[in-house]
Amino acid sequence: MASCSIESFIEKTNLAKSSQEVSTLFGDALRSFGYDRFCYSLITAHPSLGLDAGHGVAENYPDDWMSYYKANGYERIDPVPRYGYMTSNPFTWASVTQARELRREEKKVMNEARSAGLLEGLAIPLCGHNGELAGVGMASSAGGVRPDANLLGKLRALSYQFHLAYTELMRKDDRAAPSNLGQVHLSAREKEILLWAAEGKSDAVIAELIGVSHATVRFHMNNIFKKLQANERTLATVKAIRHGLILPSCIG
Numbered sequence: 382m383a384s385c386s387i388e389s390f391i392e393k394t395n396l397a398k399s400s401q402e403v404s405t406l407f408g409d410a411l412r413s414f415g416y417d418r419f420c421y422s423l424i425t426a427h428p429s430l431g432l433d434a435g436h437g438v439a440e441n442y443p444d445d446w447m448s449y450y451k452a453n454g455y456e457r458i459d460p461v462p463r464y465g466y467m468t469s470n471p472f473t474w475a476s477v478t479q480a481r482e483l484r485r486e487e488k489k490v491m492n493e494a495r496s497a498g499l500l501e502g503l504a505i506p507l508c509g510h511n512g513e514l515a516g517v518g519m520a521s522s523a524g525g526v527r528p529d530a531n532l533l534g535k536l537r538a539l540s541y542q543f544h545l546a547y548t549e550l551m552r553k554d555d556r557a558a559p560s561n562l563g564q565v566h567l568s569a570r571e572k573e574i575l576l577w578a579a580e581g582k583s584d585a586v587i588a589e590l591i592g593v594s595h596a597t598v599r600f601h602m603n604n605i606f607k608k609l610q611a612n613e614r615t616l617a618t619v620k621a622i623r624h625g626l627i628l629p630s631c632i633g
Contacts, residue, residue, distance in 0.1 A: 386410070386413075386535075387535060387538050387539065387542075388622065390406065390410050390539055390542060391542050391619065391622050391623055393406050394406055394407075394542055394543065394546040395546065395623060397546060397550070399550060400439070400547050400550040400551045403543060403546045403547045403550060404421075404439040404543075404547065406543075407419065407421075407439075407539065407543040407547075408441055410539050411519055411536070411539070414526075414532060414535070414536065415501075415521050415523075415525070415526040416501075416503070416519040416520060416521055416526065416536075417441075417521060417522055417523070418441055418442055418443075418498075418499060418519060418520045418521070418522060419439075419440060419441060419442075419517055419518065419519040419520075420436075420437050420439075420440035420441075420442050420447075420517070420518045420519075421437075421438050421439040421440060421515070421516075421517050421518075421543070421544070421547070422434075422435065422436045422437060422438055422462070422515065422516055422517075422518075423435050423438055423515050424462050424465060424466075424514040424515060424516055425512065425513055425514045425515075426513075427509065427513045427515070427548070428511070428513075429509065429510055429511070429513060430548050432548060432551065436450075436451070436456040437451075438547075438551075439547060442497075442499065442520075443497055443498060443499075445497070446494070446497040446498075446499070449493075449497075455490050458484075458486050458487055458490060459487070459490050460477050460478075460483055460487040460490070460491070461474055461477055461502070461504050461518060462504075462516060464477045464480065464504070465504060465506040465514065465516050466514065468506060469506055469508050469613060470506070471503060471504065471505045471506075471528075471533045471536065471537055472503070472504055473501075473502065473503050473504075473528075474491065474494075474502030474503065474504065474518075474520075475502070477491075478491065494520075498520075498522045499520035499522070500520055500521050500522065500523070500524035501520060501521045501524055501525070501526040501527075502518065502519070502520045503518070503519050503520070503526075503528060503533075503536070504516055504517070504518050504519075505517045505518075505519070505536060505537055505540040507540060507541060507544045508612060508613070508616075509612075510610060510612070515544055517540045517543070517544075519536070531581075534581060534615070537615050538615055538618070538619055541615055541616050541619045542619045542623065545619065545620065545623060546623075565608045565609065565624070565626065566608075567605065567608065567621070567626050567627070568601075570591075570601055571601050571604060571605050571608075572626070572627050573591060574587055574591070574598060574601050574602065574605070575605055575617065575618060575621055575626075575627050576627055577590060577591070578602075578614050578617075578618055579618045579621075579622070579627065584598045584599060584602065585598075602614070602617075605617050605621075609621060609626075
């Protein structure tokens with residue numbers, strides 16, 4: 382993708398008129414990074430959005446695999462979503478098999494997914510308020526994708542923006558989850574810190590760049606999290622850009 386691609390993706394999805402349009406934009410963005418297959422699920426119910434849990438809410442996995450997966454109740458035994466409860470960081474499907482000994486039926490799911498052409502699997506947990514959990518699984522039908530830390534960061538930001546834009550368009554009742562982010566005010570210092578965070582700088586590096594202590598940066602970040610109703614940096618950054626609170630010159 383071209384430079385500033387994350388910012389461009391946010392702008393395009395903010396203007397989207399339907400959840401299907403958002404899904405198409407997301408698929409196009411992932412494909413440019415080598416992942417031509419994705420499956421977005423609400424792993425838990427999302428009361429804050431008025432949405433129920435659901436596997437494959439949006440996806441472009443092979444139809445025969447999705448039908449087979451649902452017919453066999455694989456959502457109850459698939460080890461990938463289960464592992465998503467244990468971490469907020471992106472992880473490869475291969476790492477799930479390395480983290481613990483899988484049961485026979487769990488291995489069966491993983492092996493059959495590969496046979497269905499879902500290679501180099503990757504998962505992005507999307508953690509929300511009050512234990513709400515969504516996630517994006519993605520894979521390559523060609524294989525050969527080797528994600529590094531920078532790519533994982535970009536995919537995580539894309540996934541969070543997709544989640545925010547998609548669910549906003551599919552809410553059952555807008556009154557169930559009123560949004561007040563348009564009224565949020567970030568101080569000049571909070572914006573400065575969040576802009577550096579958008580560039581991938583750690584709290585320690587930000588502290589050095591702006592000449593304050595690490596504790597001061599953490600204090601401001603915690604305030605940012607409260608104001609933006611976020612529990613981590615990527616989500617806070619995406620929300621701030623989405624609602625026009627900050628405008629990085631280039632992200633990605």
